[in-house]
Amino acid sequence: MFDNLTDKFDRAFKVLKGQGQITEVNVAETLKEVRRALLDADVNFKTAKDFTNQIKEKALGRDVLTAVKPGQLLVKIVQEELAELMGGEQEDVDLKGNPAIILMSGLQGSGKTTFSGKLANYLKTKKGKKPLLVACDIYRPAAIDQLHVVGDQIGVEVFSNRDEKDPVKISQAAIQYARSNGHNVVIVDTAGRLAIDEQMMNEITAVKRAINPSETLFVVDAMTGQDAVNTAKAFNERLNFDGVVLTKLDGDTRGGAAISIKSVVNKPIKFIGTGEKMEAIDLFYPKRMADRILGMGDVVSLVERAQENYDEEKARKLHKKIAKNEFSFDDFLDQIQQIKKMGNMKDLMGMIPGMGKAVKNLDIDDDAFKGIESIIYSMTPEERNDHKILNGSRRKRIANGSGASLQDVNKLVKQFEETRKMMQLMSNKKNMANMMRQMGGMKGMPGM
Structure with a gap:
């Protein structure tokens, strides 16, 4: 995860190795490498520029303690700013309502259906909820079957209606079914497309208006880099979603989407997908992710997984x-x-x-x-x-x-x-x- 970015950050900080103090010259040289590393990682250009300017301002205004080397101080500043850029604090999913309704959105191939299953499994095993998965993708061949397979795998019921072709009616019927059968969370898996189109946007907007979800999540493939950020922006303008889910983060060695997306759409990353198994879902912690990007590890998450x-x-x-x-x-x-x-x-x-x-x-x-x-x-x-x-x-x-x-x-x-x-x-x-x-x-x- 983010191996290339970690390497480039490491090389950038070597510029300050052996330096006795932070000066405008050596900081500028280091930050030039940092900005280049971010752009190579497919981070938004304006985001990369603003980020390095902010670091420069903080670094030049900070006194270097005798016990701390300039390189170490700059790493600390970058770590703080990187965590802030990705959202600062972790934000969980909103489960208010009876039942709580979570609407999933995103392009086809982003891993939306699989993640719906992962989220249902997470809420069932970690939060003690009784979720209901709803199949509202009426276009993609075998989409309903796929959700049923996922549901059987994790022991979660799936609501579907193959005869009904209106996603609004399917989702409304599912919510009534959930209330009658003791389900306290409803996860609505909607249709995706290969590209953003007006029909898809109108349809999912209509579904959102009809069911008034407590949480709308935008699912995006982290490996698409800057395209993921642009897609998120387009969806947010129409849906005003509540949070982002980054899938396939285990295969993303660049990290552009994770770093840029919060600053562009001003919505938090709430979950990340880190593998194919149903258990491969993690809450997104900006500070921990910043540590991992800078090669500092993530002991807290490791201990939590062990617990x-x-x-x-x-x-x-x-x-x-x-x-x-x-x-x-x-x-x-x-x-x-x-x-x-x-x-x-x-x-x-x-x-x-x-x-x-x-x-x-x-x-x-x-x-x-x-x-x-x-x-x-x-x-x-x-x-x-x-x-x-x-x-x-x-x-x-x-x-x-x-x-x-x-x-x-x-x-x-x-x-x-x-x-x-x-x-x-x-x-x-x-x-x-x-x-x-x-x-x-x-x-x-x-x-x-």
Whole structure:
């Protein structure tokens, strides 16, 4: 995400490296590179110009503390201004009303139908709502079927009427159905077009007027860059929407849409789509996104994802097993499943400060654990429960069954044994205290 922009910002800040103070000359040189980086990222020209002028004004008026280098100070100013440019504070979706009505708008191919499903899943699992998806795309072949497939996937009901050709009537009937059946959120998926046209605009305007939604969201493909901003502007002039959804942000290495859109339409980015899975939806936090763009990581979001997938009862049972030295391959497998629920591995690693550059050019597949899982699944229940019985012949059978080499199986078993030992050591407070004392006595050793 935004790899190219991060690299260019990094190169721009190197101009100030080794400088003793911020001057008009070295700031101008740095900001020239910053502006070029923004334009290369397909950021609106006026937005890029205003942004760098604002930074210059703040940088030249700021005293550099003895403990802070000029380059560090400028990074801090850029981070603050970048967060402000993208909206400043996070804004959630408005769920007022009984039911709350959310109208989805956008061009065809922007990921609107898929995101409608993601939003329904988010509201169901994170907010405890009972959403109803409404199929109002009566033009695109199989659009209604697609929404039903999405609904079945996440366990959310879909309202549709294949005989009715008026989206206004379909949406009104859906709201009545929702009230009668206990649905407290209605998500209306409307038709998109390949380009902005008058018929589409008139239709969605009529739907909005008829159902009076509590929230109108504009869904746009982040990878379209400046085109996304122009489309948002055209939609906002007609619909006056409440917020923007950026889809396919995981594939956007430039970042122009995310940076420009708020300043052009003056509407907040509320959600981002970060993958194909129904769970791949995040609230948009401008400050966290600014940190990620500048290569600072996003620890807060990483912790939040971990907490969302944290099962307290499972954790308690696991702690008891570790204390008794009973941690098994089944427990190991369960931990892998919890990590996978957190999202794309490369994206997760990029949230760790300093790791963004390290993983930038690595091809980390979503199925990074597939090899480990196949080896464990090739074990019998008895072998998973007691790894000590894994002799040579058993390991050879597991290797053949999983498609892995005998060396891979041996390596996994060895790593598992080392993990068990470390967990056992850390679960015992007395052992931990002894270990800390031993480390304290190693201060004189090289590297300690």
